[in-house]
Amino acid sequence: MTTAPRLIEVRAKVLKQNDLLARELREQFRGSGVYVVSLVSSPGSGKTAFLEKLLSRLSATSRVAALVGDLATENDAARLRRAAPQVKQITTGTICHLDAQMVQRALEEWELSDLDFLFIENVGNLVCPSSYDLGEELRIVLLSTTEGEDKPLKYPTIFNGADVAVITKMDLAAAAEFDLDAARRNIQSVRPGMKVFEVSSKTGQGMDETLSFLQARLEASRLKAAQK
């Protein structure tokens, strides 16, 4: 006697646990009036230098804090503390990405309503962070001029999942023979309509535009929350 297997239909999102927690975090962030921005990129593309600049410029007018993820060391947190006092390192050990639970745990002792901006610097990796929602309002993907203009084509998923792209190390563009037009085209090809900023953390190029954009997004998100 042969028995045919029976198929039972289920609808189970594999990352439901993370998605639910991320949704909870997002509600909490909105309720507290803090605008949360995450940063993803490959290692060495200038996330920390960019964040250092952002924090030091923003802290003149806003209350800012940052979480920074790495496999090991507290080096980045120490570096960022020069720009803003409220910085916490998340060391993931062997894990190649942050998830919502790590973010939630890191925030336990912080009063979110005391903040205007919270930045979350993910582990340097252009693959793994793409699957995990952290509850952020805005995800920035960074690409440095020294990495080459075809990075978006090589890692389409992470670019597609982000909201804004930042091209860093613009001061090195000429030396690296970086083709800016091709980079812009490639970004649009994998993430149509994406807003792109071109910055240099060293010279300050593009920082004013980035800061105004973030301020406008914070105001818009508070306005939206107030209207509810």
Add this chain to the structure above:
Amino acid sequence: MHELSIAVSMVERIIEESESRGGLQVEAVHLRLGVLAGVDRDALAFSYEIACEGTFLAGSKLVIDTVPLLIYCDTCAAESAPDSIQHIACPRCQTLSPKIIHGRELEVTALEIAA
């Protein structure tokens, strides 16, 4: 590689689903995996076996159904399937579109059990 983390979450979800149905003898698991989900198919299949070890899912089969990219094209006012995830444009009119309908799926759709 984050596929092992994904596989562990997947096994937890299957155990949950199975227990809520009074405990199933799962022989195979059907998964829908979008091309933009950011998960490598082979790495996931390999990780799944490891994640199943020591659970009642050990030895079960993973059947992965790849979900291609589907977008909505405003110019054509219709759905269309881009040729690649490197160029998310309508193949008919070449308009780039941010409106993704399918391609991000990462979900268990069915469990196969012994009859």
